[in-house]
Amino acid sequence: MTRQQAFAVCFLAILLVLVYQVYTFFRPFLMPILWAMILAHLMFPVHDRFAKLLRGKEALSASLMTLAIMLTVVLPVVMLSIVLADEAINAQKAFAAWIEAGGIKRLPDLIAGLPVVGDILNRAGVSQTNIEEKVADSVATLRSFVVQQGAVLAMNLLELALNFLIMFIMLFVLLKDGRAVVKALYRITPLQPSHKNRIFARVDRTVRAVVKGIVITAVVQGLLAGLAYGVLGVPFPILLTAMTAVIAPFPIGGAALVWLPVALYMFWIGPAWTGIAMIVWGVAVVSMVDNFLKPILIGQGAQLPVILLLFSLLGGLAAYGLIGLFIGPVILGLLLTALEIYEQDYLADESSS
Numbered sequence: 001m002t003r004q005q006a007f008a009v010c011f012l013a014i015l016l017v018l019v020y021q022v023y024t025f026f027r028p029f030l031m032p033i034l035w036a037m038i039l040a041h042l043m044f045p046v047h048d049r050f051a052k053l054l055r056g057k058e059a060l061s062a063s064l065m066t067l068a069i070m071l072t073v074v075l076p077v078v079m080l081s082i083v084l085a086d087e088a089i090n091a092q093k094a095f096a097a098w099i100e101a102g103g104i105k106r107l108p109d110l111i112a113g114l115p116v117v118g119d120i121l122n123r124a125g126v127s128q129t130n131i132e133e134k135v136a137d138s139v140a141t142l143r144s145f146v147v148q149q150g151a152v153l154a155m156n157l158l159e160l161a162l163n164f165l166i167m168f169i170m171l172f173v174l175l176k177d178g179r180a181v182v183k184a185l186y187r188i189t190p191l192q193p194s195h196k197n198r199i200f201a202r203v204d205r206t207v208r209a210v211v212k213g214i215v216i217t218a219v220v221q222g223l224l225a226g227l228a229y230g231v232l233g234v235p236f237p238i239l240l241t242a243m244t245a246v247i248a249p250f251p252i253g254g255a256a257l258v259w260l261p262v263a264l265y266m267f268w269i270g271p272a273w274t275g276i277a278m279i280v281w282g283v284a285v286v287s288m289v290d291n292f293l294k295p296i297l298i299g300q301g302a303q304l305p306v307i308l309l310l311f312s313l314l315g316g317l318a319a320y321g322l323i324g325l326f327i328g329p330v331i332l333g334l335l336l337t338a339l340e341i342y343e344q345d346y347l348a349d350e351s352s353s
Contacts, residue, residue: 032163034323036170039069040178041207047175062175070168090236195341199334206333209301210326217294218248221255221286228281232274234262248290249325250317255286302333 026033043065051061174181182200189196222245229237240258248255259282267275295306304312309329316328 029166031323032167033170036167036174038211038326039171040174042211044178058176062172065175066168066172199337202333202337203330206302206330209298210329213294213297214249214325216297217290218245221248221289224289225255225259225286228278232266232278254290256282259286302329304329304332308332
């Protein structure tokens with residue numbers, strides 16, 4: 001080994017150690033940083049035009065854009081939190097009034113009268129006394145759990161506020177210096193310029209398609225489900241609409257995790273046609289939107305095969321949590337681009353030689 005080769009090996013080892021240490025420092029903040037990167041990538045064209053209107057004042061433009069995004073995100077979250085808290089309190093009061101009015105004692109008769117469910121319970125030998133005891137135990141357990149988790153909830157809210165603060169700080173930095181960061185990353189990437197162009201273009205295309213597909217589909221599903229909640233007179237429609245929109249991106253179950261229990265509740269309180277209407281609307285409209293709108297928005301924009309896209313969503317969700325719904329397709333797109341480069345450039349060179 002020559003002196004230059006030994007130096008290169010030592011330098012690479014030191015570089016890897018430093019990269020790992022920096023990763024260790026940043027690991028607790030990776031999620032808000034990744035969200036900031038996604039927002040900055042989506043909003044950078046708007047920031048670029050706005051900076052031109054401000055005669056090239058990048059810092060001012062980044063500050064105003066960050067403030068606008070902060071207000072757009074924080075104000076609706078605060079207002080929605082107030083509404084949700086109010087509805088949650090009303091729900092708790094209604095539930096307590098239902099218990100005081102003897103709802104638990106009437107519950108076995110109500111369950112026994114449900115279509116299909118009552119017959120299954122009767123055949124399984126589940127008595128009304130067992131149902132009443134189980135419900136009473138569950139209510140007591142739930143109350144104890146809520147009291148115990150109060151401190152945990154406060155800590156989670158503090159952590160959420162800190163993550164939002166980090167996200168907005170990083171968003172400002174990325175908007176202000178994003179062009180320089182991308183140029184530096186492009187410059188140090190050890191690939192041919194044509195390969196780097198294809199990879200960077202693939203990342204840009206995939207991120208935009210995934211964000212557009214997931215967010216727009218979730219909002220549409222939430223609004224469509226909320227329309228049914230309002231028309232059918234479901235209690236706490238705003239809370240359920242928000243829950244539907246938040247849960248809709250999950251590949252397994254999705255919006256059905258909300259509207260299906262609502263349909264069962266409508267069967268319970270009657271009349272039965274309201275439960276049937278909720279199921280028909282949920283299957284034919286709400287869930288069907290996810291089946292055709294999301295693949296159209298993501299698949300066409302990112303140019304990913306549908307089956308691989310599904311696995312990337314599921315795997316990303318399992319590996320990284322909610323943000324994995326964005327990361328999974330991006331990594332899949334990078335892999336497909338790398339395979340295309342290998343097939344078109346390296347295999348072509350071997351066959352020609």
